[in-house]
Amino acid sequence: MGEKSAHKKQFIVETARQVFVEKGYKDVTMKDIVDACGISRGGLYLYFESTAELFREVLEAEQKEKDDIFSGEIPEDATATDILLVFLKEQKKEILLKKNSITVAAYEYFFANKPAKKDNLLRRKFLESVDILKGLIEAGVENGEFVCEDPESTAQDIMFVLEGLRVCSQTMGLSESRVDRELLYIMEGLVYEDL
């Protein structure tokens, strides 16, 4: 595949992402992609043989873009609390977003397709996030910001809560205040002053 083709492939992936964001995973047809991209049916098949393959590439591209769970800017002298707050704020934003998130499509995809554990992007991302959070909590404990006996479990707990918020937001709707309350609850479980 030449350079030009690579560009086209990337273009398709980016365009397809929007389609998946808007329609989820299962409802997207090859025609939807073709129409959105303005290319021919045959043309699409030169690059992707199914929506499943295309979706996997969308997810991978997604990963490359934010290889860090902190897409926000973090100042040099930020405390652990600062960083955690930034992280939770970003998660909150994404959780409350009705559209423009690939979340629902990803759930739909992984409900139907169970890749081997090591190939499961959602799982990798989850574990990665747990790890980073764990490090952050340990740092906070170290410098006296946080109180936490089991940083790993706490990190995992936070991730499960976030996943719960995410899915609840998409299935039953969540008000901002309800999300705030939950995130506050998480923070209060960690910071020293509250005790």
Add this chain to the structure above:
Amino acid sequence: MGEKSAHKKQFIVETARQVFVEKGYKDVTMKDIVDACGISRGGLYLYFESTAELFREVLEAEQKEKDDIFSGEIPEDATATDILLVFLKEQKKEILLKKNSITVAAYEYFFANKPAKKDNLLRRKFLESVDILKGLIEAGVENGEFVCEDPESTAQDIMFVLEGLRVCSQTMGLSESRVDRELLYIMEGLVYEDL
């Protein structure tokens, strides 16, 4: 609709439930139902005009069966801790179940269909559960079993965690030990001895 028809309708709902359990929501066609039930195409339409309507009835039937989140047996002299443990154990069982659960289908349905808040079964069930948990925690605090400053937030937190476990289990797979660890984490946050 006579008595006989009512039976048939119930039979269809029960049979359809299995189909939804096996295939999720979106992949299920009227033909799948027809085949599973061994009835004619036209016959099914006498009772349900779409898979959506049928699925709603499946969910409602589901609700009627367990109108209480504690389907397990609870002894008269059970402590709050006992009851909470029973509840979490049942949740764990359901979370780890690969199949035989309508969970995935329900998620798929509610991703695609957003009923008004008061009609949203998932939401109703969630809030109901929060309420019951809250009562349980308050009772535990009362008699000195639990330590909890904000029972409602804690109850809600537990429910979000469970929802997170549920969706993670279905999308990335969860080992029993990981679930156990998380549930233990929840319990430890509540019981007195841990402090």
Add this chain to the structure above:
Amino acid sequence: MGEKSAHKKQFIVETARQVFVEKGYKDVTMKDIVDACGISRGGLYLYFESTAELFREVLEAEQKEKDDIFSGEIPEDATATDILLVFLKEQKKEILLKKNSITVAAYEYFFANKPAKKDNLLRRKFLESVDILKGLIEAGVENGEFVCEDPESTAQDIMFVLEGLRVCSQTMGLSESRVDRELLYIMEGLVYEDL
């Protein structure tokens, strides 16, 4: 068939008439009739084996009701001109009616079903009307009201014009003024004073 059955049959025919008036002939299903009559599917088949048979009975009932083309009241001392005007006025009313007329359904039926000439109700009615008109014109000529060299051809011409107005009204829409103009044209061709 007992007396009671005859009543029910008549009830079905009358109810079905309304359905045909509203939906034309081809779009009417047995279910439409069943619903309109509030009877059972099987029940309808006891009396009529198809919409075609039912429609024929509707037409026949129609005929019995107005066995005369002059459904309006005609005073004893009416002149030929008076009678002709009454007739044309009634025709005009029917022609301009958007609904409540069986016309379209009848056209649809006879487009698809060509009964033998003697069984063709539309034809019988047409010829009958020509005959009556012819007699009327002859009477008018007799007493000097009309000028007409060939009453039969004139009668037939009038009927063709009315049929043309009818079908044009239903396919392309006709304004009242256009109908008036045409009917006036017909009258002027007959009455003496105009020459």
Add this chain to the structure above:
Amino acid sequence: MGEKSAHKKQFIVETARQVFVEKGYKDVTMKDIVDACGISRGGLYLYFESTAELFREVLEAEQKEKDDIFSGEIPEDATATDILLVFLKEQKKEILLKKNSITVAAYEYFFANKPAKKDNLLRRKFLESVDILKGLIEAGVENGEFVCEDPESTAQDIMFVLEGLRVCSQTMGLSESRVDRELLYIMEGLVYEDL
């Protein structure tokens, strides 16, 4: 759509025309068209999304072919009488045709679909014909061939008669002699010598 596709589209329209001629409008299914054309179901939908759309194109193609009501040959030195005779002869031919005419299908279509007046092809064609006839009659009056006080009303009258003949022919059947008699009646109402 490329040149080739345009040909195929035209082929479908022409083939469909025959189907509509044979079965009328309402009884024609997409399958009928597909079978007649020897193409696939999906293929047809590439060009037309319904029988209604297809039928409209058939009508439009019909119009393009004979954009003049005089499809017959008219010699240079023809009199108004000649031309009118040619016109009526063609009309007669079409009226008496049992098949090969799109008439019935058009009636069925316009019974069920009432386009805005300016979009109603039947109406446009009717008014156009009235206009041409009016011009012809005026020319005939000018040179002494015809006697007519109101050429427009007369033209309209002729068109209503023709429409009446057309619909009667298709619903009750008309003998050639009956049509001849009516057309003769029309001519006699115009030409000078008869008075």
Add this chain to the structure above:
DNA sequence: TATGAATGAGTCTTCATTCAT
């Protein structure tokens, strides 16, 4: 590489008709 016409399998939905009660 790229196109887009073409295919045909699959699903949805409606309807006339039957038949056990």
Add this chain to the structure above:
DNA sequence: AATGAATGAAGACTCATTCAT
């Protein structure tokens, strides 16, 4: 006579996929 549940054939429509150009 009357009911209405049940059937299955038939038509509408969509979609993944192929293939000649």
